[in-house]
Amino acid sequence: MNKEDLIPGVSFLEDGTACVVLWAPKADTAAILLNDKEQLPLNKVEKGYWTLTTDIIKPFDKYSFLLDGTKQLPDPASRSQPDGVHGQSQAIDLKSFEWKTTEWQATPLQDYIIYELHTGTFTPEGTFEGIKNKLQHLKELGVTAIEIMPVAQFPGGRNWGYDGVFPFAVQNSYGGASGLMKLVDACHKHGLAVILDVVYNHVGPEGNYFNEFGSYFTDKYRTPWGNAINFDDAGCDEVRNYFVQNVLMWFRDFKIDALRLDAVHAIKDFGPKHILQEMREAVDELMAQTGRTHYLIIEFDLNDKRFIDPIKEHGYGMDAQWIDEFHHALRVTAGGERNGYYSDFEGIKHLAKSYRDAYVYDGIYSEERQKTFGTKTDNPGSQFVVFSQNHDHVGNRMLGERSSVLFSSSMQKLMAAAVMVSPYLPMLFMGEEYSEQNPFLYFVSHGDQELIEAVRKGRKEEFKAFHVQGEAPDPQSESTFTKSKLNWGSMAQEQQQDMLQYYKTLIRLRKTLPALSNPERQKLSVTYNDTQQTLQLHRWKDGNQVYCFMNFSKQPQQIEPPADALKMALNSAKNNDHPKNIIQPESIIIYTNKYV
Amino acid sequence: MNKEDLIPGVSFLEDGTACVVLWAPKADTAAILLNDKEQLPLNKVEKGYWTLTTDIIKPFDKYSFLLDGTKQLPDPASRSQPDGVHGQSQAIDLKSFEWKTTEWQATPLQDYIIYELHTGTFTPEGTFEGIKNKLQHLKELGVTAIEIMPVAQFPGGRNWGYDGVFPFAVQNSYGGASGLMKLVDACHKHGLAVILDVVYNHVGPEGNYFNEFGSYFTDKYRTPWGNAINFDDAGCDEVRNYFVQNVLMWFRDFKIDALRLDAVHAIKDFGPKHILQEMREAVDELMAQTGRTHYLIIEFDLNDKRFIDPIKEHGYGMDAQWIDEFHHALRVTAGGERNGYYSDFEGIKHLAKSYRDAYVYDGIYSEERQKTFGTKTDNPGSQFVVFSQNHDHVGNRMLGERSSVLFSSSMQKLMAAAVMVSPYLPMLFMGEEYSEQNPFLYFVSHGDQELIEAVRKGRKEEFKAFHVQGEAPDPQSESTFTKSKLNWGSMAQEQQQDMLQYYKTLIRLRKTLPALSNPERQKLSVTYNDTQQTLQLHRWKDGNQVYCFMNFSKQPQQIEPPADALKMALNSAKNNDHPKNIIQPESIIIYTNKYV
The missing domain is CATH 2.60.40.10 (Immunoglobulins)
Structure with missing residues (x-):
C-alpha cells in the first residue's frame, strides 16, 4: 500500500x-x-x-x-x-469545504508575531465563530499569527485541550471541522497565519480506546502521562503513519499554516530516523505538491540544537522551538518567584545570556536538573519563540494569575518590550495586550467520576505548599472555566486602553525598525549591570541601529546612550523630557539612529 | 575539579x-x-x-x-x-607495573583478525597466565588480535563475565590487574593486539552496591536487565564520568588496544551528546597525549550508521561494530535452524545482501521486529566485525553446541571461509580453529541462593520448548563450567589437525591477497543462485582479482570462472583436479588472477 x-x-x-x-x-x-x-x-x-x-x-x-x-x-x-x-x-x-480566501500568501516565519489563545475562554461564545469576531481586534493589535490551543476532541466541553483523544477530530463544541476551516479562511482574509497546537506525546485518559486497536503505546519508556506513544517499538510503522497523516491533514485539508507540537521532549524515539524528521520530510513533500508553505514549531525543553537543525545538517528539521528559558530569566529579573523551574535562573545575567545565546543552559551544570545540560546554538533568532507568559505559566499557578495581577503596570510594559525587542519570534498570551485581570485556571469536564477525583486530588497535592492562599479551585467546576474567560468589557477601561495602545506601539516598532525584526543573532550585543539591574541591548541591521535600555530596578538609573542614539523611539515611562542619561524605574527606553 | x-x-x-x-x-x-x-x-x-x-x-x-x-x-x-x-x-x-614490551606498534584496525576467548575456559588453568601459554599457538594460527570476554570482578569464580559488578577491578581468580597487564605485555611481544570486552549497559545482580552510593540507575528506561544505567537523568554527569574514566583506565594503565562495548543498544541516552561520543572524545584526547592508538568497537543490533559515523559527520565516532546479521544469514544459508532471531533471515539472498550492504535490514520491514528497521550504510568494511559463531550463538543454545557438532566438516570449512573472504573484520570463537567438540555452556557461580534458583528457573523456562533434547544443564554446577573448557588434548587428532591447517591457510590467504583484506566495499560484487545455493563473490584491489565460489548445497554445482581466474588459491573440498566448472558440495573455491 x-x-x-x-x-x-x-x-x-x-x-x-x-x-x-x-x-x-x-x-x-x-x-x-x-x-x-x-x-x-x-x-x-x-x-x-x-x-x-x-x-x-x-x-x-x-x-x-x-x-x-x-x-x-x-x-x-x-x-x-x-x-x-x-x-x-x-x-x-x-x-x-468551499474556501473563500484562495490567494493567501504564507507569512514568512521570521515575521511571525504570535497570539496564543484558547478557543473556549477567548470569547463569550467559546467557539471558532467567537474567534472570528475578534480578528479585527487582532489585526489592529498588529500580531501576524494566532496560535490555537489543541482542538482535538476531548471529554466534555471544558478542557485546555491536552486531554484530547481523537487527534483527527475537531472538538464538536468549538464548531467541529467546518468551524475550524471557516476560522482559518477568515484569518487568511485578515492576513493572519494560523498555528495549531497538536499533541503527539500522549493521549488523554478518558475516551482513550487506542489499546483496543493496536500497540499505540510502549512500556519501554515512561512519561509523566504513563507509557510513551510507540514511535520505535513493534508496530511503530503504523503508529508513525497515523501521526504523520495527522500532520498532513491539518496542512492539506485545513490549510493550517504551522503546527505547534506539544512537549516533543516526551516523544521517545531511539530509531535511526526520528519521528519529527519523518514528519518534516512528509511536510516537505506536501509543500512541493501544493506550493504552499507550512512550518513545524516544537515545544521543547532539552536545549538540543539537533532538533531544529536542517536535515541536511543531520538535524530533525524543525522550523522553530519555544524557549521557556528566556521566559524564566525574564520573570526572575522582573522580580517573580524563584521556586520550581525558576530556581535555576539568576535574573539579569541569564536574561542577557538568553538574548545572546538563546539557550541559557547550553552545556553548563543545572542544579535543578542535577546534570550538565544543553548544547550551544547558532541557529537564527527566527527559530525561537519567546514570551513573557503563556497558558502554562499562567494556568499552572494555583490561582491562575496573569502577569497583569502579579506585576506592576510599568513592569508589564517592560516585560512586553523585552520580548518584542528580542531577535526571536514574540508571542503574547490572549488578553495580555490589554492587561486582562481574569485568571486562566486549569479546568476539565470529564465524565468519569474516578478520573474527576484523581484530577482534583492531583491538583490539591500539587499546590499543598500554597494552602495559605486558600483552596485550589475545583478543575471540574464549570465556574472555574467561566472565571477564566476574557473580560472583553474591561478593555474600555483607562488602564486597559493604555496597555493596549502600548502593545500596538511596541508591535509597530518591531515591524518598522529593521534592526528589531532582524533574526541575525550575530548583529546583537548585550551588556548588563547586576547592581543597577539595567540591561542594554544593541541591535542593528544595515544602516539601522537600535539601542534598548532596560531598567528592572525600582530606582532611576544612569544610562549612556551612544552618540548616534539620536531618536527616542519609545520610553515606556512616558517621561520624555528627563535628562538623556536617566532611565525611570521599571522601564525601557529605545533609541534609534536616524534611519526611521 | x-x-x-x-x-x-x-x-x-x-x-x-x-x-x-x-x-x-x-x-x-x-x-x-x-x-x-x-x-x-x-x-x-x-x-x-x-x-x-x-x-x-x-x-x-x-x-x-x-x-x-x-x-x-x-x-x-x-x-x-x-x-x-x-x-x-x-x-x-x-x-x-613494569612493562617489558615498550616498542609496541598498534595493529591497524583493518588488519584485525580477531580470536574471541573466555579466560576461565580457554585453558586448563582458567587464568591470564594460561592464555599466555597459548599465544604461540595463536600467533601460528595467524590471528592478529585476541578479544577477552569481560574480566570485571564477578561473583564466585565461574561466569561469562556479564555479571560483573566492579568495572574497575580485574577478576581475582583470573589473576587480577597485574595478571592482565602481564598478558597484554606478552600479547604485544607476540605481535597480538588485545581487545577487552566491557559492559556499560548494566551491572550484575550480586554484589551490586551501586544504589547505596548514588543514582547510577534510572527508571526512565527499561532494559532486559532492569532499570537502565543513568546516562541522561539527574546525577548523570558523575555516572558518565565513572564509565568514561573506566574506558581511559583500560587504555592508559592496561595498554589495552581496543574495547568491545557490550550491547550498546541497551545504553539509553537521549542527551545532546551520546555517552559513546563522549567516550570517543576522551579517547581521542588520551591518544593525542600518549601517541598510542586505541579503538572502540561496539556490539550493536540497531543497524544505525550514526553510531559508527565519525563525529565530524554527526556520528558517535565508534570505530567498528559487530554485525550479527551476517552471522544469521550465513547460519541459515548453511542449513541451521530458523527459529528465534534467525526467523527474519532468508539464507543465501540475505548472505549476498550482507556481503554487499553490511546491514541486511537497512530500512526494510522486519517481520520479527514488526517494524521497518535500520539505515543504509556506506561505511568501510573495516567498521564491521563478522563471525560464523561467537560466545552468544554457542552458549545461548541449551546444550551449548559449537558449529563443530552442528555442521559437517565441509560446511564448517565453507562457513569459516565465508567469513574470511568478506570485506569485514573476521572473528573466530576459541577452539573453532581446530573444530573443538566440547560445548560452551552458560555457567555462573553466585553466592546468593535465591539468585541461583532464579537463574536456574530462567534457564529452564528459556528452553522449555527444547525439553525433548533433555534437561538444560545447571548453570550453577561446577561441572557445567568444566565441560565448557577447551580440550586442547584433542587438537592432535587428525580431523582437528586438518581443520587447524585449513584455518591457517585461510588466514594466510586473507593476509596475502590484497583484494581479500581490502576494506573498500565498492570493490566487491556478489551474485547468487537460489536454486543451486551457490554464491559468487568477486573482490579486487589494484591488480589483484579474487573470485570466490561457494556451494552451500549438498550437490556438486556448475560454476563459470572468468578468463582471468588463472590460479586456484583454495579449494576447501581438496579436490583440485576436477573440471574447472564444477564445485563440490558444501565447499568454496577461490581463484585469483596472477597477482600472487
Whole structure:
C-alpha cells in the first residue's frame, strides 16, 4: 500500500466514494457499523490494516467499528465526534469545504508575531465563530499569527485541550471541522497565519480506546502521562503513519499554516530516523505538491540544537522551538518567584545570556536538573519563540494569575518590550495586550467520576505548599472555566486602553525598525549591570541601529546612550523630557539612529 | 575539579601519595576504613564527591568505605577485590607495573583478525597466565588480535563475565590487574593486539552496591536487565564520568588496544551528546597525549550508521561494530535452524545482501521486529566485525553446541571461509580453529541462593520448548563450567589437525591477497543462485582479482570462472583436479588472477 492509501479513518474521493482505513492488528474480524444499523465488513490487508472502498457511506453518516463481532468502538481516526468522546464517529468530507480566501500568501516565519489563545475562554461564545469576531481586534493589535490551543476532541466541553483523544477530530463544541476551516479562511482574509497546537506525546485518559486497536503505546519508556506513544517499538510503522497523516491533514485539508507540537521532549524515539524528521520530510513533500508553505514549531525543553537543525545538517528539521528559558530569566529579573523551574535562573545575567545565546543552559551544570545540560546554538533568532507568559505559566499557578495581577503596570510594559525587542519570534498570551485581570485556571469536564477525583486530588497535592492562599479551585467546576474567560468589557477601561495602545506601539516598532525584526543573532550585543539591574541591548541591521535600555530596578538609573542614539523611539515611562542619561524605574527606553 | 582529579577509587601519584575519589551524593558522612582498623574521614567536595589525599594508604592495603558511620561497603571503583564481590577492596598502584614490551606498534584496525576467548575456559588453568601459554599457538594460527570476554570482578569464580559488578577491578581468580597487564605485555611481544570486552549497559545482580552510593540507575528506561544505567537523568554527569574514566583506565594503565562495548543498544541516552561520543572524545584526547592508538568497537543490533559515523559527520565516532546479521544469514544459508532471531533471515539472498550492504535490514520491514528497521550504510568494511559463531550463538543454545557438532566438516570449512573472504573484520570463537567438540555452556557461580534458583528457573523456562533434547544443564554446577573448557588434548587428532591447517591457510590467504583484506566495499560484487545455493563473490584491489565460489548445497554445482581466474588459491573440498566448472558440495573455491 502506498502512503496515499494509508490515510486512517474515513475519507472521500472526488467522486464521493468513501475509503475506510483502520489499523487493528489484534482483531480477527472488523466491520463498520453504519448509522447503528448496517454492517459493512472490512477487508484484512497487510500489517494489521483493514480497508474498504464503498459508496454506501455518505458524509455525515454516523458509524462505529465492530471488532471481533462484539467490540463496538469509535474510529481512532474519527474526523468528527458529534456525541462526544464515547459516542459514534461521523464521516466528514474535509475536501468539500468551499474556501473563500484562495490567494493567501504564507507569512514568512521570521515575521511571525504570535497570539496564543484558547478557543473556549477567548470569547463569550467559546467557539471558532467567537474567534472570528475578534480578528479585527487582532489585526489592529498588529500580531501576524494566532496560535490555537489543541482542538482535538476531548471529554466534555471544558478542557485546555491536552486531554484530547481523537487527534483527527475537531472538538464538536468549538464548531467541529467546518468551524475550524471557516476560522482559518477568515484569518487568511485578515492576513493572519494560523498555528495549531497538536499533541503527539500522549493521549488523554478518558475516551482513550487506542489499546483496543493496536500497540499505540510502549512500556519501554515512561512519561509523566504513563507509557510513551510507540514511535520505535513493534508496530511503530503504523503508529508513525497515523501521526504523520495527522500532520498532513491539518496542512492539506485545513490549510493550517504551522503546527505547534506539544512537549516533543516526551516523544521517545531511539530509531535511526526520528519521528519529527519523518514528519518534516512528509511536510516537505506536501509543500512541493501544493506550493504552499507550512512550518513545524516544537515545544521543547532539552536545549538540543539537533532538533531544529536542517536535515541536511543531520538535524530533525524543525522550523522553530519555544524557549521557556528566556521566559524564566525574564520573570526572575522582573522580580517573580524563584521556586520550581525558576530556581535555576539568576535574573539579569541569564536574561542577557538568553538574548545572546538563546539557550541559557547550553552545556553548563543545572542544579535543578542535577546534570550538565544543553548544547550551544547558532541557529537564527527566527527559530525561537519567546514570551513573557503563556497558558502554562499562567494556568499552572494555583490561582491562575496573569502577569497583569502579579506585576506592576510599568513592569508589564517592560516585560512586553523585552520580548518584542528580542531577535526571536514574540508571542503574547490572549488578553495580555490589554492587561486582562481574569485568571486562566486549569479546568476539565470529564465524565468519569474516578478520573474527576484523581484530577482534583492531583491538583490539591500539587499546590499543598500554597494552602495559605486558600483552596485550589475545583478543575471540574464549570465556574472555574467561566472565571477564566476574557473580560472583553474591561478593555474600555483607562488602564486597559493604555496597555493596549502600548502593545500596538511596541508591535509597530518591531515591524518598522529593521534592526528589531532582524533574526541575525550575530548583529546583537548585550551588556548588563547586576547592581543597577539595567540591561542594554544593541541591535542593528544595515544602516539601522537600535539601542534598548532596560531598567528592572525600582530606582532611576544612569544610562549612556551612544552618540548616534539620536531618536527616542519609545520610553515606556512616558517621561520624555528627563535628562538623556536617566532611565525611570521599571522601564525601557529605545533609541534609534536616524534611519526611521 | 578537573577531569584528572575525577578518577574514581584509589589511585597513586608518582610520589606514592594516594588519591581517593568517591561519588556518594546520598551520604552525610563518608570515610575510608583501612585494613579493618583505621578510619580516614573523606572531605565533601562539590556535586556529591568525596575526596582525600593521603600518604597513609599504601598499595595492597585493604579498605572499605563507611557511609554515614554505619554502612560498610566495598569501593564501587575498586581496582581489586581479593576476597570477592562482597569483600573489602584493595588499593593497587596500576602505574607501578613494569612493562617489558615498550616498542609496541598498534595493529591497524583493518588488519584485525580477531580470536574471541573466555579466560576461565580457554585453558586448563582458567587464568591470564594460561592464555599466555597459548599465544604461540595463536600467533601460528595467524590471528592478529585476541578479544577477552569481560574480566570485571564477578561473583564466585565461574561466569561469562556479564555479571560483573566492579568495572574497575580485574577478576581475582583470573589473576587480577597485574595478571592482565602481564598478558597484554606478552600479547604485544607476540605481535597480538588485545581487545577487552566491557559492559556499560548494566551491572550484575550480586554484589551490586551501586544504589547505596548514588543514582547510577534510572527508571526512565527499561532494559532486559532492569532499570537502565543513568546516562541522561539527574546525577548523570558523575555516572558518565565513572564509565568514561573506566574506558581511559583500560587504555592508559592496561595498554589495552581496543574495547568491545557490550550491547550498546541497551545504553539509553537521549542527551545532546551520546555517552559513546563522549567516550570517543576522551579517547581521542588520551591518544593525542600518549601517541598510542586505541579503538572502540561496539556490539550493536540497531543497524544505525550514526553510531559508527565519525563525529565530524554527526556520528558517535565508534570505530567498528559487530554485525550479527551476517552471522544469521550465513547460519541459515548453511542449513541451521530458523527459529528465534534467525526467523527474519532468508539464507543465501540475505548472505549476498550482507556481503554487499553490511546491514541486511537497512530500512526494510522486519517481520520479527514488526517494524521497518535500520539505515543504509556506506561505511568501510573495516567498521564491521563478522563471525560464523561467537560466545552468544554457542552458549545461548541449551546444550551449548559449537558449529563443530552442528555442521559437517565441509560446511564448517565453507562457513569459516565465508567469513574470511568478506570485506569485514573476521572473528573466530576459541577452539573453532581446530573444530573443538566440547560445548560452551552458560555457567555462573553466585553466592546468593535465591539468585541461583532464579537463574536456574530462567534457564529452564528459556528452553522449555527444547525439553525433548533433555534437561538444560545447571548453570550453577561446577561441572557445567568444566565441560565448557577447551580440550586442547584433542587438537592432535587428525580431523582437528586438518581443520587447524585449513584455518591457517585461510588466514594466510586473507593476509596475502590484497583484494581479500581490502576494506573498500565498492570493490566487491556478489551474485547468487537460489536454486543451486551457490554464491559468487568477486573482490579486487589494484591488480589483484579474487573470485570466490561457494556451494552451500549438498550437490556438486556448475560454476563459470572468468578468463582471468588463472590460479586456484583454495579449494576447501581438496579436490583440485576436477573440471574447472564444477564445485563440490558444501565447499568454496577461490581463484585469483596472477597477482600472487
